[in-house]
Structures are given as structure tokens and as C-alpha cells.
Amino acid sequence: MKTDLPQPFVERMQELLGGEFDRFMASYDEPRLYGLRINPLKINAEDWKELSPIAESAKPIPWTPTGYYYSRDDRPAKHPHYNAGLYYIQEPSAMAPVELLDVRPGHRVLDLCAAPGGKSTQIAGKLQGKGVLVANDNGAERTKALAKNIELAGVRNAVILNEEPSNLAPKFAGWFDRILVDAPCSGEGMFRKEESMIAAWESYKVEVCSKMQHDILRHAADLLAPGGRLVYSTCTFAPEENEAQIARFLVDRPDFEVMEAELKDGWRRGRPDWIEEKRDGDAAWEEAVKATAGTVRLWPHWIKGEGHYVAVLRRKAEAGPFGTNAADPAGADRPWAEPQEEASWGLKGKKASGGADRADKRYNRHSGEEAYIRAGVKERRSGGKPAGGGRLGKSAKFAKEASFDPAEAWAAFARDVLRGVPEPDARIIAYGARLFLQPVGVPELEGLKVVRPGWYIGDAEKGRFAPSQALALGLKRGQAAWSLNWAPEDEQLIRYLKGETLFVDSSDIVPADRADEGGRNGSPRGYILICVDGYPIGWGIYADGTLKNKLPAGWRVL
Numbered sequence: 148m149k150t151d152l153p154q155p156f157v158e159r160m161q162e163l164l165g166g167e168f169d170r171f172m173a174s175y176d177e178p179r180l181y182g183l184r185i186n187p188l189k190i191n192a193e194d195w196k197e198l199s200p201i202a203e204s205a206k207p208i209p210w211t212p213t214g215y216y217y218s219r220d221d222r223p224a225k226h227p228h229y230n231a232g233l234y235y236i237q238e239p240s241a242m243a244p245v246e247l248l249d250v251r252p253g254h255r256v257l258d259l260c261a262a263p264g265g266k267s268t269q270i271a272g273k274l275q276g277k278g279v280l281v282a283n284d285n286g287a288e289r290t291k292a293l294a295k296n297i298e299l300a301g302v303r304n305a306v307i308l309n310e311e312p313s314n315l316a317p318k319f320a321g322w323f324d325r326i327l328v329d330a331p332c333s334g335e336g337m338f339r340k341e342e343s344m345i346a347a348w349e350s351y352k353v354e355v356c357s358k359m360q361h362d363i364l365r366h367a368a369d370l371l372a373p374g375g376r377l378v379y380s381t382c383t384f385a386p387e388e389n390e391a392q393i394a395r396f397l398v399d400r401p402d403f404e405v406m407e408a409e410l411k412d413g414w415r416r417g418r419p420d421w422i423e424e425k426r427d428g429d430a431a432w433e434e435a436v437k438a439t440a441g442t443v444r445l446w447p448h449w450i451k452g453e454g455h456y457v458a459v460l461r462r463k464a465e466a467g468p469f470g471t472n473a474a475d476p477a478g479a480d481r482p483w484a485e486p487q488e489e490a491s492w493g494l495k496g497k498k499a500s501g502g503a504d505r506a507d508k509r510y511n512r513h514s515g516e517e518a519y520i521r522a523g524v525k526e527r528r529s530g531g532k533p534a535g536g537g538r539l540g541k542s543a544k545f546a547k548e549a550s551f552d553p554a555e556a557w558a559a560f561a562r563d564v565l566r567g568v569p570e571p572d573a574r575i576i577a578y579g580a581r582l583f584l585q586p587v588g589v590p591e592l593e594g595l596k597v598v599r600p601g602w603y604i605g606d607a608e609k610g611r612f613a614p615s616q617a618l619a620l621g622l623k624r625g626q627a628a629w630s631l632n633w634a635p636e637d638e639q640l641i642r643y644l645k646g647e648t649l650f651v652d653s654s655d656i657v658p659a660d661r662a663d664e665g666g667r668n669g670s671p672r673g674y675i676l677i678c679v680d681g682y683p684i685g686w687g688i689y690a691d692g693t694l695k696n697k698l699p700a701g702w703r704v705l
């Protein structure tokens with residue numbers, strides 16, 4: 148046996164699995180599996196297959212239309228397509244929970260334990276830019292990776308928070324159509340993939356995690372609209388963290404029920420018979436235990452993937468005495484699946500902000516600093532300058548510049564550098580110099596730890612607008628007035644990714660209307676969208692044969 152598993156874990160699995168135990172153990176001698184999920188916000192499977200050197204040998208993951216197994220030697224994270232956000236590297240079984248969440252364009256979706264963002268980016272792909280994704284994690288450091296992955300994937304309709312679930316109810320009670328609780332767990336299902344998980348495992352961890360999960364689920368429940376769906380998932384085998392957790396939740400929350408999940412290739416049913424707790428004569432408990440048979444287990448000896456557990460829960464339409472946000476339920480009356488209006492890119496301020504033409508003054512309770520958040524394009528702003536990669540509103544204040552309107556600077560930039568307006572309505576929000584486009588309908592975030600209140604589009608300072616990396620990655624090539632495209636193996640591209648200044652022939656820079664033809668026209672100047680195989684990877688500023696590299700330090704490849 149290659150993997151040195153903890154003895155108490157082995158003994159428990161032997162007892163639970165009986166005749167299946169030998170096959171289960173043999174799976175630890177099999178090599179681990181590698182998966183990636185192509186990003187439908189940027190590319191479809193056909194185009195990816197044509198472009199990617201690894202596509203020919205990649206094999207589809209049966210339960211995820213965008214998922215593929217690749218082999219270790221393919222090293223997709225080293226390819227420039229990765230830097231363009233064309234795919235996300237993700238363990239194959241970890242793709243299952245979002246497939247069961249049934250996300251549709253226009254939904255309001257909460258990913259409550261989201262970092263580093265594997266499932267958030269999968270959800271965003273299913274939203275197709277319509278509706279809202281709120282991605283939250285209570286680990287401050289971990290939200291940095293979350294924000295980066297969401298930006299790399301080109302997601303434009305996400306809000307990123309760094310909160311405890313209990314703090315979300317005042318803003319979001321009953322607000323979400325879909326909630327994913329990909330809970331912190333003892334990680335037994337990942338022993339083959341990451342041997343470090345074995346060293347970290349202790350039998351008491353199951354109990355500690357079970358308490359945490361109970362708490363997270365309890366708070367998550369209040370955030371879901373009646374009729375909405377909540378998916379609970381773990382990457383562990385322990386029944387305490389899986390079926391028993393769900394049975395207790397069902398007893399506590401009779402307004403929820405298990406939706407029997409359809410079994411895909413090799414998926415197995417949940418195991419109510421593994422729940423140890425007995426409550427004699429308690430019919431509700433018996434009922435709840437029985438219902439967990441409708442949940443799903445993914446086993447390494449039944450599928451090509453690691454161990455996972457998924458429960459699909461529905462909040463009954465008649466929510467009973469449990470609180471919802473009656474003023475704004477996410478339920479039936481909201482036309483979430485309707486086609487949305489033509490985009491504004493935050494450039495139609497009055498409309499985008501629901502008619503409000505005033506600046507909202509908000510305070511970040513954690514930094515104690517002021518942050519003025521714009522509700523329309525006509526207002527002035529000022530306030531706390533946000534921290535680099537982490538939460539907003541932490542670092543020093545900067546001086547108010549009464550005559551400078553950041554939204555005007557953005558509008559001027561958009562006129563000059565961008566083409567086409569395919570975005571859903573969004574409102575501009577300024578946290579100090581940083582500008583964001585927030586999907587309409589998101590409640591006030593005052594008092595919450597906000598990592599990103601929306602799509603981070605750039606910084607408006609000193610009378611100028613400087614576009615962000617997130618803006619570049621959220622665009623299509625033809626949406627920039629000028630772009631420069633390199634093949635993945637081009638020496639210039641490698642040097643660009645390292646952050647070097649480059650000498651470029653102006654004939655290689657093409658205007659938006661010629662981008663598809665690869666031809667050239669006119670005289671390029673200013674911000675140029677840099678692309679690989681036609682997909683944006685960052686900005687450069689061009690003048691007189693020199694391309695100043697605007698790839699931020701944290702995005703370079705060393």
C-alpha cells in the first residue's frame with residue numbers, strides 16, 4: 148500500500164464497508180487523478196479542443212459537461228491558456244456539488260465557504276454573467292486567492308465577502324435562489340490526492356468539524372428563499388459529517404427536505420444505516436435519517452475521482468415560521484430567468500442605481516475609515532483607499548479632489564479604449580480610488596467585510612483611470628479598441644508574462660473591428676489589450692514602438 152493511512156480511520160472504514168473494504172483500500176494504490184474544467188465564460192469545448200495541446204488526450208468527466216481528466220505530464224497550469232483563465236484546475240469529484248445545485252442564468256447564488264474558488268468559478272460559468280454570485284469565506288487570507296481566481300475566470304457579477312455566516316442574515320435573509328455549503332471537513336476523501344491531509348488528520352477532527360458544519364448550515368438555512376435549493380458537500384467519508392449532519396439539520400429545520408439526487412456514473416447513495424445516533428420513539432428523527440438515503444456518496448473505488456459527499460436540500464415553498472426577507476424574496480415573483488436589458492457598464496448611472504442620484508456614505512466598521520460608495524455617475528466621492536489584495540477600506544486616506552469625478556474618468560476610458568456594451572446593468576461603486584461595477588439588486592453591504600463589492604474595473608486617481616487586471620480578464624478581445632495577439636509559444640508573450648517592457652511593431656496591434664481577421668489598420672496608441680490565441684491576459688500601454696507592461700506583479704510568471 149502506497150499511502151500510509153491513520154489506523155483509526157482504516158478500522159472505521161473496515162467496519163463500515165465490510166465486503167467493499169478491500170476494493171476501497173486498493174484504490175489507494177491507484178494513481179491520483181487530475182481534472183480541469185473549461186471556463187464557459189471565455190471558451191466553449193469545441194474551440195478549446197481546437198486550440199489546446201492537451202485536448203486530444205483529455206477525457207470527459209462523466210458528471211460535468213465542462214470537465215476533463217488530463218494526465219500529470221500535461222501541466223496545464225504552466226500553459227499561457229491558464230493565465231488567460233480558459234480553465235480551472237479542479238479535482239474531478241469536486242465538480243459534482245455545483246452540478247447538483249442546478250444554477251441558471253439570473254439566479255442569486257451564495258457560495259458560503261468559497262475559497263479558493265473552484266466551485267465559485269463553476270457557478271459563475273453557469274450564471275453566464277446574469278444574476279449575482281456572492282462568494283464568501285471566513286478566512287481572510289484565503290479570500291485573496293478566491294478574489295484572484297474569480298478575476299482570472301473573468302467573472303463580472305460577483306460580490307466577494309469575508310464574513311461569518313451569522314453576519315449575513317441582516318442583509319441577505321431569504322435572498323438567495325441557490326446556496327452552496329462546501330463545508331470545512333476532516334478531508335478523509337483527499338488522502339490519495341494530498342498526503343499532507345493524512346498527517347493533519349486526527350480522530351477528534353471529525354467531532355470539531357461536525358460542530359462547525361452544524362453552525363454554518365444553521366445560518367445558511369435562513370439565507371435561502373422558500374423554494375430555493377441548498378447543496379451541502381464535504382470531501383470526507385465520516386458519517387458524522389455527512390448523513391448524521393443532514394439528519395440533524397432536517398429535524399431542526401422542518402421547512403427543508405432532501406431532494407433525491409440522480410445518480411451519475413458510479414455515484415452511490417447516502418448511508419442512513421451508518422448514523423450512530425438513536426432517538427427512540429422520535430418519529431421526526433426516524434424520518435430524517437431515512438431521508439438521507441437520497442444523498443450521494445462518491446467513492447474512489449466506484450468512480451474516477453476522490454471521496455465526496457453531497458446532499459441536495461430544498462426549502463419548502465411554504466417556509467412556515469422561519470424568517471425570510473418578505474420585502475425582497477428571491478422567490479416566484481422575481482423574473483430571474485428573463486432576458487436582461489441592454490448593458491450600461493455603469494455608464495447610465497441613474498438607471499443603473501435604481502434612480503438614486505446620490506452618493507451613499509458608508510463606513511467600514513473594521514477599519515473605522517470612511518468609504519463613500521457611489522450610487523450614480525453624477526456624484527463626487529472620496530474616502531478610504533482600499534487595501535491591495537485583501538479587504539477594502541484598510542489603508543491610508545487620500546485627499547479629496549472636489550473637481551474630479553471617478554465615474555467620469557471611467558466613462559472617458561470606456562469611450563476611448565473599449566468597444567461594445569454586452570454587460571447587464573450594473574452600478575458604479577467607488578471605494579476610495581477603486582471602482583467596481585456591482586450587479587443591480589445587491590443590498591447595501593454596509594457593516595460587512597467586503598473584499599470585492601463587484602467587478603473591480605480599475606482605479607481613478609489624479610484625473611486618470613487606470614484599468615485593472617480584472618477588467619482585462621473580463622473582456623473579449625473585440626471589446627478593446629486595440630489588441631495585440633500572440634501564440635502561446637511566442638517569445639514576446641513569455642517576456643510579457645514575466646513583466647518585461649517590449650518593443651512591438653505597430654502593425655501587430657489591431658483595432659477592434661479587425662481583431663477577428665488578424666489584420667491591421669490606423670495608428671495604435673494608449674491601452675492595448677494583450678491576448679494569447681485571441682483571449683485577453685492583461686494590459687500594455689503602447690507608444691512609439693514600445694509596449695509598457697501593465698501586468699501587475701502578482702499576475703506575472705517568474
Ligand SMILES: C[S@@+](CC[C@H](N)C(=O)[O-])C[C@H]1O[C@@H](n2cnc3c(N)ncnc32)[C@H](O)[C@@H]1O
Nearest residue numbers: 260261262263264265266284285286329330331
Ligand atoms: C472545503 S473548503 C472550500 C473549497 C471551495 N468551495 C472550493 O471549491 O474551492 C472550506 C472552506 O470553508 C472555509 N470556512 C471554514 N469555516 C467557515 C465559516 N464558519 N464560514 C465560512 N467559511 C468557512 C475555509 O476557510 C475553507 O476555505
